[in-house]
Amino acid sequence: MKTTKNILTGILAIIGFVANINPVAAQSAASGRTELQRHNLSIPGREVVQVRVEINSGAGYPKHTHPGEEIIYILEGVLEYTVGDQPPVTLKPGNVLFIPAGTVHSVRNVGGTKGAELATYILEKAKQQVTLVK
Secondary structure (H helix, E strand, C coil), X not given: CHHHHHHHHHHHHHHHHHCCCXXXXXXXXXXXXXXXXXXXXXXXXXXEEEEEEEECCCCEEEEEECCEEEEEEEEECCEEEEECCCCCEEECCCCEEEECCCCCEEEEECCCCCXXXXXEEEEXXXXXXXXXXX
16 A cells, blocks of 8 residues: 555656646646647747646646646536636536636636546747746
C-alpha cells in the first residue's frame, strides 16, 4: 500500500513537472492529463495542443495563465471556472468556454463525480505552457 502511494505521488509529481505546474497542485487537482495531439500551425511561432483533463470531485487547478488561447469543451461532470474578474460560471457536458491568452483563470470540480474536459490550446511555441498566479 505504501509503495503504491509512493509510486502515485511520484507519477503526479512528474505530471506536475511536465505540465509546468507545481506537483502539490497536480496531486490535489487531477486524476489525469493526457495530451492527445500537438501540431505546428501555419501562423509562425504558434502551435495547437489538445489535452483531455480529468479533475477529481472537489479538486481543482489554482489560478494560472497560458501564453495563448484556451478553448474548453466539457465532456463529463460539473466544472466551475473563474475567468479574470468575472463571476464564476458552472459548466456541464456539452458546454464550451473560451479563455483569452494571458487571462488569469481557475477551475474546480463542483460535482459529485469525476469531471473531464477537452482543452484546446493555441500557444506561442517555446514558452512555458502554464504559469501559476499567486
